[in-house]
Amino acid sequence: MADKLWDGRFSEKTDTLVERFTVSIQFDARLFEEDIDGSIAHSRMLASVGVITSAEADEIADGLNRIREEIKRDEFVYSDSLEDIHMHIESRLKELIGDTASKLHTARSRNDQVALDIRLYLRKAVLGLGDQLDCLRIVLVETAANHLDIIMPGYTHLQRAQPVLLSHHLMAYYEMFSRDHERLAETLGRINVMPLGTAALAGTTFPIDREEVARALNFPEVSANSIDTVSDRDFLLEFLADASICMVHFSRLAEELILWSTAEFDFVELPDAFTTGSSIMPQKKNPDVAELTRGRTGRVFGDLIALLTTMKALPLSYNRDLQEDKEPLFHAVDTLSSCVELYCTMLPKVKFKGKQMATAANQGFLNATDFADYLVGKGVAFRDAHHITGRAVASHQVAGRVQLCGQRFHLSGIVGFVERACQRE
Ligand code: ARG
Numbered sequence: 288m289a290d291k292l293w294d295g296r297f298s299e300k301t302d303t304l305v306e307r308f309t310v311s312i313q314f315d316a317r318l319f320e321e322d323i324d325g326s327i328a329h330s331r332m333l334a335s336v337g338v339i340t341s342a343e344a345d346e347i348a349d350g351l352n353r354i355r356e357e358i359k360r361d362e363f364v365y366s367d368s369l370e371d372i373h374m375h376i377e378s379r380l381k382e383l384i385g386d387t388a389s390k391l392h393t394a395r396s397r398n399d400q401v402a403l404d405i406r407l408y409l410r411k412a413v414l415g416l417g418d419q420l421d422c423l424r425i426v427l428v429e430t431a432a433n434h435l436d437i438i439m440p441g442y443t444h445l446q447r448a449q450p451v452l453l454s455h456h457l458m459a460y461y462e463m464f465s466r467d468h469e470r471l472a473e474t475l476g477r478i479n480v481m482p483l484g485t486a487a488l489a490g491t492t493f494p495i496d497r498e499e500v501a502r503a504l505n506f507p508e509v510s511a512n513s514i515d516t517v518s519d520r521d522f523l524l525e526f527l528a529d530a531s532i533c534m535v536h537f538s539r540l541a542e543e544l545i546l547w548s549t550a551e552f553d554f555v556e557l558p559d560a561f562t563t564g565s566s567i568m569p570q571k572k573n574p575d576v577a578e579l580t581r582g583r584t585g586r587v588f589g590d591l592i593a594l595l596t597t598m599k600a601l602p603l604s605y606n607r608d609l610q611e612d613k614e615p616l617f618h619a620v621d622t623l624s625s626c627v628e629l630y631c632t633m634l635p636k637v638k639f640k641g642k643q644m645a646t647a648a649n650q651g652f653l654n655a656t657d658f659a660d661y662l663v664g665k666g667v668a669f670r671d672a673h674h675i676t677g678r679a680v681a682s683h684q685v686a687g688r689v690q691l692c693g694q695r696f697h698l699s700g701i702v703g704f705v706e707r708a709c710q711r712e
Contacts, residue, residue: 292374292392301368310367311610314617318372319358321407323351325400326376328503329483330391336494338394343387350384351376371610372404373397394495396487398517398605403483405616407504409526412620413475419627420468420533424461426634431457439554439644440653447651453639460540467533474525481506485513488604518604520594520612527591530619531584537626538584541577544637548574553643558636561629576629583622590615652680 291301327348334344354376357363369375374397380388431454441451481501484491490513497509510516547554557574565571593615597608655676662672 306367311371312365314614315372318404318408321404322372322376323355325403326391327351328500329395332496332499333393336496338493339390343390346384346387347391350380353383354379373400394491394493398487399482399485402517406478409478413471417468417471420464422631423627424464426631427457427461430634434639437639437641437644438648440648447653449656450648450653463536470529474529478522479506481509482516485516488514488517514604520598523612523616524594527594527619530623531588531591533623534584534587538581541580544577545574554640556638561633580626587619587622590619655680
């Protein structure tokens with residue numbers, strides 16, 4: 288087993304139960320690129336302020352780049368006793384370049400190191416999600432534009448309400464995903480802050496140059512308060528809230544695709560490649576992608592709630608509880624990203640059934656509001672027009688006549704009034 292890099296004051300070996308309980312390498316291994324980039328920038332800065340030599344910084348950078356390649360080639364050896372990705376990389380660096388590796392951690396703590404890694408990771412993830420959402424927005428515009436002639440029932444209370452264009456309905460999702468994109472862009476500003484230099488919590492005695500590290504890693508600003516820097520994760524909470532809201536939007540789209548693909552609605556046919564069959568009922572074609580989208584929405588909310596709960600009442604500054612930030616973060620990024628990718632690919636292949644939608648729009652008095660408006664145009668107050676139309680609808684429903692738009696209003700009283708109004712036109 289590898290020696291611990293922090294075991295100087297310990298006389299007993301860590302219990303294996305403790306190692307198994309505290310290890311995070313199984314999930315934080317994915318931060319290796321960020322960890323290596325951060326360490327290279329840090330060591331170059333240490334050289335430029337004279338804490339280590341340029342030759343040492345070069346040696347460190349070469350070693351770290353070799354480790355990067357080892358990890359990418361799947362040749363890197365992991366061990367629970369090395370806890371996390373930071374320890375793994377530093378320990379391997381020591382094997383590769385010897386004592387110079389021990390200088391890398393000067394003026395740094397894992398507390399600011401991990402804060403840097405997750406900020407670098409999330410910055411990249413958010414930029415990627417932004418590009419993916421742009422693609423989805425284009426797909427929605429194109430789908431709407433390709434179906435400009437389709438009229439469908441618009442719904443309120445899931446009751447047919449008024450006729451609308453399918454394109455109008457689809458563009459509602461365009462607006463939702465556009466705001467999701469905006470929210471992510473605003474959050475990016477608070478993610479994009481360079482934390483290194485705060486060390487464990489109180490800063491460092493070395494004459495470091497934080498601005499240089501920020502420039503090297505493309506951060507527009509450095510964090511202001513070292514205690515806050517190592518202890519808050521509000522930028523992650525914000526991202527998880529953004530991701531949750533975006534998943535809400537996906538869940539609504541998913542739910543509509545599920546409803547619309549039922550025999551009861553029959554508004555869409557989902558592409559075969561994006562549905563699944565039943566193991567017992569040969570006729571079934573199930574909208575599993577949409578159902579899992581709906582189901583996974585709950586798990587992304589869970590990610591937000593999990594981290595909110597971890598952060599609640601946590602005393603300043605760093606506490607090991609904060610290690611629990613990564614799994615919800617990674618899960619939310621992966622889930623959201625896979626949803627955007629799927630809907631970008633699936634939506635252009637969905638068949639919208641214009642005839643069925645139009646038939647549905649023709650039933651259920653969907654132009655009743657327009658008719659009431661028409662009466663207003665003839666001098667009837669809107670509330671009265673609403674009442675008259677409502678009575679007409681009720682009596683026609685009873686009589687089984689559903690043709691309000693045919694403008695035959697047979698009932699005495701109200702209908703006479705309506706007919707007179709129609710004749711005046
Ligand atoms: N694996 C730890 C985390 O994710 C890294 C920081 C550990 N710091 C410490 N002082 N034990 O938070």
